[in-house]
Amino acid sequence: MNAPLPPQALAGSARAEPVLAVAGLTKAFPGRQVLRGLDFTLSPGQATALIGANGSGKSTLLRCLVRLVEPTSGEIRMLGRDVPMLAPRALRRLRAEVGIVWQRHNLVPRLSALSNVIHGVQARMSGPHAWAQSLAPAPVRGEAMECLARVGLADRALLRVDSLSGGQQQRVAIARMLMQRPAFILADEPDASLDPQTGEEVMSLLLDLVREEGLSLLVISHRLEHTLRFSDRILGLANGRIALDLPTSRANPTSLRRFFDHAEAA
Numbered sequence: 001m002n003a004p005l006p007p008q009a010l011a012g013s014a015r016a017e018p019v020l021a022v023a024g025l026t027k028a029f030p031g032r033q034v035l036r037g038l039d040f041t042l043s044p045g046q047a048t049a050l051i052g053a054n055g056s057g058k059s060t061l062l063r064c065l066v067r068l069v070e071p072t073s074g075e076i077r078m079l080g081r082d083v084p085m086l087a088p089r090a091l092r093r094l095r096a097e098v099g100i101v102w103q104r105h106n107l108v109p110r111l112s113a114l115s116n117v118i119h120g121v122q123a124r125m126s127g128p129h130a131w132a133q134s135l136a137p138a139p140v141r142g143e144a145m146e147c148l149a150r151v152g153l154a155d156r157a158l159l160r161v162d163s164l165s166g167g168q169q170q171r172v173a174i175a176r177m178l179m180q181r182p183a184f185i186l187a188d189e190p191d192a193s194l195d196p197q198t199g200e201e202v203m204s205l206l207l208d209l210v211r212e213e214g215l216s217l218l219v220i221s222h223r224l225e226h227t228l229r230f231s232d233r234i235l236g237l238a239n240g241r242i243a244l245d246l247p248t249s250r251a252n253p254t255s256l257r258r259f260f261d262h263a264e265a266a
């Protein structure tokens with residue numbers, strides 16, 4: 001079980017505005033109603049796991065939150081912004097403040113870890129900043145090295161990404177995301193294509209960012225053990241609705257296992 005939240009984090013989260021507030025969120029694709037009216041809020045500085053059976057709509061929800069998929073209806077307030085109302089430029093600015101970690105990390109394989117991380121700065125700066133690692137200004141290189149150190153890969157900075165292991169590549173992707181200086185991280189199965197030990201390291205790293213840097217995290221995982229060890233709260237999706245919402249400390253592994261296996265039939 002993970003360590004309890006520090007008292008200051010709890011006090012802060014009780015006072016602070018939610019990092020995310022969702023009300024009446026629906027999403028329909030042609031012939032399929034995926035989200036049927038979701039209501040929930042996330043407090044800052046917490047790790048929330050999103051679970052549900054295959055096809056229950058977890059990825060669709062994550063994408064709707066930043067309008068990579070347009071919601072059909074409903075309210076989304078994220079980091080103080082009214083997401084459905086944002087014009088394209090304001091939406092791009094919001095996305096730059098949200099770090100997204102995908103199962104597939106989309107690194108540039110032939111470039112070094114450092115160059116890939118430097119590319120993360122583009123998300124928060126206007127204009128072309130696609131420097132090769134040798135051309136980036138010293139402060140940007142320095143910051144990228146700090147991000148690589150944060151994920152434990154400073155000594156691999158100059159190696160080509162395609163020479164690194166799957167877990168190391170996922171950590172490079174997290175370092176690139178940290179270059180955005182995000183306040184909120186959305187992670188869609190960051191542990192899915194990794195072996196159990198490596199997947200655990202990646203989930204542990206994300207929880208460290210919540211505990212130590214005060215970031216907020218919404219993470220999809222299909223692994224029950226990871227959900228139990230690396231979250232403060234569990235949200236479960238079934239039949240297009242939030243069917244489960246409880247603190248991880250109160251989760252019962254047996255009933256949670258049933259939820260993983262049978263959520264869509266529930």
Ligand SMILES: Nc1ncnc2c1ncn2[C@@H]1O[C@H](COP(=O)(O)OP(=O)(O)OP(=O)(O)O)[C@@H](O)[C@H]1O
Pocket residue numbers: 029030032034052053054055056057058059060061
């Ligand atoms: N662009 C799309 N067009 C039509 N249907 C879609 C689209 N994207 C997702 N769906 C459908 O929406 C449903 C939910 O998909 P989604 O990927 O969100 O589920 P999930 O819970 O993330 O599943 P998994 O755990 O397998 O990744 C599925 O039936 C899927 O086929």
